[in-house]
Amino acid sequence: MEKMLKQDEIDALFEAARAQSAAESEGATAQPEVKARVVPFSFSTAGQISNDQLRAISILNDLFARNLTHNLAAWLRTRFHVSLVSAEQIPFNDFLLRIPEVNYMAAVRLEPLGVLSVIQMEMGLVPPIIDLLLGGEGREGALRELTDIEESILASVVEIVCRELSMAWQPVGLSFNFERRQMQTQAARIMPVNEKTLCLSFEIRMPHGSGLLNLAFPAVVANTVLRRLTSDWGKSRRHAPEVRARMETSSKKIAFGASLQLPSVRVPLKTIETMEPGTVIRFNVPSGTAPEWRVGGQLLATAEAIRQGTRRAARMERRKEEVEA
Template sequence: MADILSQEEIDALLSSVTDEEEPEAAVESIGNTRKKISLYDFKRPDRVSKDQMRSIKNLHDKFARNFSSSLSGYLRSITDINLISVDQMTYGEFLMSLPNPTSFNIVSMLPLDGNSVLEVNPSLVFPIIDKLLGGQGEPIEEVREITDIEQNVIDGVLSIALRELEEVWSPIINLRLKIELRETSPHVIQIVSQNEVVILLVFEIKVGEVSGMMNICIPAIVLEPIMPKIDSQDWLIGAKKMASTGNESQIKDIVSKTRLTVHADIGETRMSLRDVLSVEPGDVIMLPTKVRDLMLFKVGDSNKFYGEIGIIDNNKAFRIKRKVMKEDIP
């Protein structure tokens, strides 16, 4: 028969298990107050608050939507772009996560002091190049380094990405993004030290049946001057107002270019069908309108203005005198 544990032995076992499961925190007694102390990992410091990370995520969610629309038009193919994750990590960890070779682009962020990285995986680069050169956008079977000619071809896509990034950041700061250097090996160039904290934004891009990843790496130290603005919600309200104003101006621009039929009526009368059938060239049809009466000017089927008919430079013209008022309509 198995030994039966006493209640004291059971309590001792449970107590030892509880102590082993909580190594990350300690309890310090100060006077009569007990405080829980959490251990801090200096290898993975959080330089950016959760609220700031949430704001950055919202910015780049909008970027993903805008870039997807622009890239679809550029490639003439259905494109879907999604923001997969927004994380803090060290620059060294970011480099270790990248394939080699890849499209590794150093981007300046004026007026901010420092550079960021825009990286596009080769699994996505080569199908896009194939699509731009008239192919079906098929992926390559073996990954190889990107040639200078291929890099020039993909520059069009990168330029669209930078333009859309400038647009989404505009409520906070007017960035001027420019590719300063291109490499195929991510370990050749170091924009910050290996232990420096960076913000990594990971996007999944689907072009037709092909999908791949795009990464944007921004050192936290580069964003420090504008962190208070990122943390504030004022820019979000301003961005909504700008979007509303932009939509309004766009609607006005579209409507202003709409073509309408306009015509002036000199008068109308009633005739029998027998008289209409007997009309011949040279016949005169009498109208009830007098010469000095104002004529009606119509836009489409709507009565809009009263005015006079005349001639300017051998062209028939209409001079508007006044608007049609509600009391003028029978």
């Protein structure tokens, strides 16, 4: 026996079906709530050099490492290898905390900026270098303070390091000038302890010794180097041949304003004030002077005004190069 539904029961079923369909539709279109991620900001990291910028500086100093390897090896007459091991940006105070108590540190002036930077050499490298320069075999020695004579000998090595730095950094226009040795207690006077520095570390290996050569530059030097490196790389950038071809094809569709005119002349103001219809104004130009064809305000050629059909036209006579010759 079939059940007969009343009208109010049919309406209730339709209402229930519509409510279920609306709920499913809202569930399908609802988006999960996105919560904003809040990260604390540290002002000490503002202006930090990016990894790409450090990579560019590393490429520049790889050249210095190779040149110093060849030149000092020839000068000391022994195996000598220099390699860049790290490039980072740290406060100058952190750089000072890494320096051992017995060390060799020197101030170097960077021109034309006129700022001081620091070169620090581990003392494990000093005895073999001095022994080689005094005619020995480059044997290791005790870690101690240098005598005045040893300090003068090592100063000549630091001058060679500065010379090679100047050669490697020549593309950015900076030169390194050795000034004097600095004791660790005097190093804080070279630059503020909170100054951000670009710290470069080079590992030096010799037959009877090894150690690090550390360089610390103030932030103004790092910014100058990055700005000039970016500028130089931008100038040297070249587009692919197919890109250049597309650019040339598109540029040929650009329209420029052009005019055929007499050369520029100077007319007295009195003549302009007394002008009337029919007045003849004399230009200080010979009667045989050909009009100039200018495009975008630039002279391209001399030409003669002609008619081509119902249009005005210009027939080129001599190009700009011929006119100026």
